Amino acid sequence: MKWPLSKRREKPKAAQPTAGPAGVGASGERSIAIDTGGGDFLGNALTGDNTRVVQLPPEALRPPSEVEAPPGLDDLPLRPGTFVGRTRELQRLDAALSVPGQVVVQAVHGLGGIGKSTLAAHWAATRGARGHAPIRWINADTPADIEQGLADLTTALQPALAHALSVEKLAERALQWLATHTGWLLILDNVSNPADIAPLLARATTGRFLITSRLATTWHQATTVVRLDVLEPAESLDLLTRITTAAGPRNLDGAAELCAELGHLPLAVEQVAAYLAQNPLLTPRAYLDLLARYPATMYRHGAVTTQAERTIARIWNITLDRIATLQPLAADLLRTLAWYAPENIPVTLAAPLADPPTVSSAIGVLSAYSMITPDPGTDTLAVHRLVQAVARTPDHDDLHRTPQGIAQAREQATANLLTALPATWNTPATWPTWRTLLPHIDALADHTAQDTGAPRPASSAAPGTSSPAKACSPAPSDTSNTPSPPANGSWAPATPTP
Structure with missing residues (x-):
């Protein structure tokens, strides 16, 4: 296959010399003429398209080790307006004391929607602020996010460098600053791959990292590892009640059952409570009915303030995408x-x-x-x-x-x-x-x-028993309570015979 011929590009003609002051001339493309008046030239001479001048104050050229953090650099996201429970987890984060010359690494892991970021933000704002400055929040989903977060730290410390250095160089300067200062708290939120933050952890010799991640098995070298679980039933009910009744009293019939149906997962409880708050005529029991009849719709939709990618149905999609890539059988x-x-x-x-x-x-x-x-x-x-x-x-x-x-x-x-x-x-x-x-x-x-509308087969409990658990725990001397096989139904054939 022959590539199409392109027209030969003609060389631009050399510019004709131009006479400058006192006979100074310039020739050639993009040439300039400078009249120094017989003395030395002390200044910038620039030529070319899109050329710009960045003038840096002398203090911007100091090494990172000499740059002190001014007040007001904390950039925590908005603290959750409603926070319940987690007393034990907060105390575990409190227990790790900073030691001079050592870096403290704490990791909070758990299922998506379990409240890891909420816990980190609450702890940093209410307890971590004691003795830590600055407190910086970095989204750590990807290496690019981490690099940008570090670059933002540098420009917060020295705004004059924002347009003088590339993102890569700004991030490197932030690493140097972290390695030569103490007292800071860096929150790395939603780490999806520990390798992405390994260089950052390796460079730091002091300070504190607080990591949140869905990964559960890779934090054995951390100072503190906190596994976050669902809320206690009373806590999830408290969370739903506070959000739903923020604008005034409401009919909360079925609230406890709704929290149980949601598995006391904080994100789910928050989103359903927000949905109820914007629908004053909807009770928790009515929501349960909608959830039973239209599960796909209810899992997909939230309140008007709920981000589409944070709805209950989509909260685990990114994780499942990665899981399916690593091991296709895992999704099945x-x-x-x-x-x-x-x-x-x-x-x-x-x-x-x-x-x-x-x-x-x-x-x-x-x-x-x-x-x-x-x-x-x-x-x-x-x-x-x-x-x-x-x-x-x-x-x-x-x-x-x-x-x-x-x-x-x-x-x-x-x-x-x-x-x-x-x-x-x-x-x-x-x-x-x-x-x-x-x-x-x-x-x-x-x-x-x-979920399919098929008729429910007869209970597997033996006649005369109150529950399958009782049926499968007979007294050896009483054969009348021996467990019965599952009844024939749409989901399984009869129990095989020997």
């Missing part, structure tokens, strides 16, 4: 686990998805990003109930929740249960297995009936 596993009870899910229910190394890798990735919580003592997994609910809700606009993908996950969850079920159910030796699986059998049946 999460959708499968969404059909079981949220706690004490036996690892054996994940085994049929792939070979053991791949399944182990998928569990590890989900655990690292706080999407599931493994319990090594019992070989079980836990998934936040709101994560499960969203993962089971089809949405054509979400690649992780296509109707086809969710239907396949439900079928996989059913097949995995059938694989794990004992061949016989009326033998005492099989009762521990039934005791473990019955909550997930019932959950799968409930979710299938609720």
Whole structure:
């Protein structure tokens, strides 16, 4: 293939010499003539397109070690107007004392929406301000964000450098400043890759870092590691009540049930409370009804002040994108686990998805990003109930929740249960297995009936018992309470016979 010929570019003709004062002349493209009056030239002579002059005061040329931080450089985001609970976590952050000549690194990790950034902002504003200056907040999602945050620190310290140095050089100057000063607090919010901040941590020899991240397993070298969990029921109810009634008294019928349905996840409670606040005629119980009938719509929408990327449905999308890139099976596993009870899910229910190394890798990735919580003592997994609910809700606009993908996950969850079920159910030796699986059998049946409209199969509890838990815990001498197999239903065939 021949490339098209381009017209030869003609060389510009040399400019004709021009006579300057006292006979001084200039020739050639972009030439200038300067009359020094017989003395030395002390000044700037510039030529060229878009040429600009930056004049720096002498103090701007001082090395970073000699630059002191003036008052007023703190740049914390707006503090949350409503903050509840977290007493134990705040005390753990307080406990790490700064030591001369040592850097303090604290990490707060947890599920997206659990309140990591809120905790960091509240602590920095109310407790971290004691003895720390300046306090700087850096969004740490990407290396570019971190570099820009460091560059902003330099220009805050020395505004004259804003247009004199590149972002890269400004960031390097900030690193030098941090390495030669103490007393500062740097908050690195939402770190997605520890490698992005490794050079920053390595350069600092004093001061304090407060890191927030969804990653749970990479902070073993930190001074303090805080795992953030959901709010206590009373705390989430307090949060919902404060936001909903900020403009005046409201009918809060169903508020406690709504908080439980949201799994006491702070972000979800805040967003639902804001939605209720802007809809004075809507009670928490009415919201529960809408959530049951239109889950995809309610998870996708929030109040007018809710950012689209921060709605309940989208809060985990970025994490799932990264998880699917690292280990494609992990996203499939999460959708499968969404059909079981949220706690004490036996690892054996994940085994049929792939070979053991791949399944182990998928569990590890989900655990690292706080999407599931493994319990090594019992070989079980836990998934936040709101994560499960969203993962089971089809949405054509979400690649992780296509109707086809969710239907396949439900079928996989059913097949995995059938694989794990004992061949016989009326033998005492099989009762521990039934005791473990019955909550997930019932959950799968409930979710299938609720989320697909299929009829709910008969309860797996034995006749005369009040609950599956009682049914699967019979007294050995009383065979009338032996656990019954799951009833035939749309979600599973009859229990296999030996």
